[in-house]
Amino acid sequence: MSDRIVAADVVITSPGRNYVTLKVTTADGVVGYGDATLNGRELAVASYLRDHLAPLLVGRDPARIEDTWQLLYRGAYWRRGPVTMAAIGAVDVALWDVKGKTLGQPVYQLLGGAVRARVLTYTHASAWEVPALLDAVDARLAQGFRAVRAQSGVPGLATVYGLHRDVASYEPAARGSGLVEERWDTSAYLRHAPDVLAAVREHVGPGVHLLHDAHHRLTPQQAARLGKALEPVDLFWLEDVTPAENQDVLRLVRQHTTTPLAIGEVFTTVFDVHHLITEQLVDFVRCAVVHAGGISHLRKILALAEVYQVRGAPHGPSDVSPVSFGASVHVGLATHNFAIQEYMGYPEPVHDVFPHSWSYADGYLHPGDAPGIGVELDEKLAAKFPYEPAYLPVARTLDGTLTDW
Numbered sequence: 001m002s003d004r005i006v007a008a009d010v011v012i013t014s015p016g017r018n019y020v021t022l023k024v025t026t027a028d029g030v031v032g033y034g035d036a037t038l039n040g041r042e043l044a045v046a047s048y049l050r051d052h053l054a055p056l057l058v059g060r061d062p063a064r065i066e067d068t069w070q071l072l073y074r075g076a077y078w079r080r081g082p083v084t085m086a087a088i089g090a091v092d093v094a095l096w097d098v099k100g101k102t103l104g105q106p107v108y109q110l111l112g113g114a115v116r117a118r119v120l121t122y123t124h125a126s127a128w129e130v131p132a133l134l135d136a137v138d139a140r141l142a143q144g145f146r147a148v149r150a151q152s153g154v155p156g157l158a159t160v161y162g163l164h165r166d167v168a169s170y171e172p173a174a175r176g177s178g179l180v181e182e183r184w185d186t187s188a189y190l191r192h193a194p195d196v197l198a199a200v201r202e203h204v205g206p207g208v209h210l211l212h213d214a215h216h217r218l219t220p221q222q223a224a225r226l227g228k229a230l231e232p233v234d235l236f237w238l239e240d241v242t243p244a245e246n247q248d249v250l251r252l253v254r255q256h257t258t259t260p261l262a263i264g265e266v267f268t269t270v271f272d273v274h275h276l277i278t279e280q281l282v283d284f285v286r287c288a289v290v291h292a293g294g295i296s297h298l299r300k301i302l303a304l305a306e307v308y309q310v311r312g313a314p315h316g317p318s319d320v321s322p323v324s325f326g327a328s329v330h331v332g333l334a335t336h337n338f339a340i341q342e343y344m345g346y347p348e349p350v351h352d353v354f355p356h357s358w359s360y361a362d363g364y365l366h367p368g369d370a371p372g373i374g375v376e377l378d379e380k381l382a383a384k385f386p387y388e389p390a391y392l393p394v395a396r397t398l399d400g401t402l403t404d405w
């Protein structure tokens, strides 16, 4: 007789930042984990899982991953959106984990096997002033990274996305202190950013991949201008230039610049990004395993992207837990048009709460060969880090108008 799911539990822990994890247990005693973390809205996904999906999962055959995905997606009637898709994503990854553990195989083998020896990764280097930024980039290169995202401060502004003024590490969601309001001035940013990135290129030479995140803040015309100004810098990509709900406007950006564009971290289904892909409005699609319905759905997004020579580059900030980060590295090892995996890194206790087989070495990631996803949850340790409310900041322009953060 086939195995059955006997429990679907949600564990919330906050070892430096909040994570929501789904734990699926089968009658045969196999345990699978899935990440359901949605930064700043964690409890909504936890409730979706606990109150609405767990009762549907108990009694089901864990081997039927695709059928379960379709049931949860179509069966809700209400489709898409980050809460729904993060919850479905958690179930999907937990079931891939169960399947791998049941068959004694790492998930990348079940996805068709490795198409590369290791997965290229990029990390972040940030500092307010240029000399300190160059030092931060050097420190990343010394750790072996071959691709680095560079973010700096902006003269005249007190806060900027991607860094804290006097603190080396960056975690945008502010724990316990309510909503943080930042001030933003696109003109000041546009005057400064090209010089900063040119200085970084000059410093590292031609052989290092450089990336930059505009974090949804530009109009199409401003994005075109920035892309054009950055062409001599030879960026690997310029990320999230516009909010991109209206994807047609990106045509204007494309007409004016050959700087590669990457978009997709806030999009959750193939239906949200198909236009970006089929119109070749981006070079890289950034959907994450956790927010885009799990391994099963991300693979469909990447399959569509492959047809249009768009490559996968999933979101990998610290708010993507080590569980879905590991899942993403499995996808990366087994998917031909997977370009690069973001690896922001984690607060130290996170590695102990989520012991993992994935590893970083010399600019590359590998998922490891443990059966399943290869990421466990130390529940005793997790219980020592209770949930703390934390909101992402919001941004207002200098006249006080709310704008995109």
Ligand code: KDG
Pocket (backbone or CB within 6 Å): 039, 172, 213, 215, 265, 315, 316, 317, 318, 319, 342, 344, 392
């Ligand atoms: O929760 C929001 C962060 O994940 C996001 O701001 C990070 O843009 C980001 C990136 O590219 O890592």
Ligand code: MG
Pocket (backbone or CB within 6 Å): 213, 215, 239, 240, 265
């Ligand atoms: Mg980003």
